[in-house]
Amino acid sequence: MKPVQKILPVSAGTDGDMSSIANDGTFPALGVVPLATVLLRDHPYPEVISLDGQTASVPEIEELVRDVEPDVLGVSALGTS
Structure with missing residues (x-):
């Protein structure tokens, strides 16, 4: 397996008429925690x-x-856009 060298996560923005708290409910976003856990387990120095x-x-x-x-x-799909 080729090691992962560069990772670029992009969080989705929020539509102008929506409260930005929709994306800020947890920090870091819960979807990022399992992703980072797996990547660090399999590719320790990304x-x-x-x-x-x-x-x-x-x-x-x-x-x-x-x-x-x-x-x-x-790219996060957890946005209103």
Whole structure:
């Protein structure tokens, strides 16, 4: 198995008319905890760059994906957008 070197998780933003507490109910988001546990078990030294879709624009996210070329790209589906 090829080791995972670069991981880029992106949390989904919240629609403008929704309270941002919908995404901020827990920290870190519960979906990230099991993901990180499995990755650290199988790939102990990954480089992780996390991005908040609430504060970054789609072009910024696309540029980061092109620049970083992550081995794993995760996009949260736990948003209202």
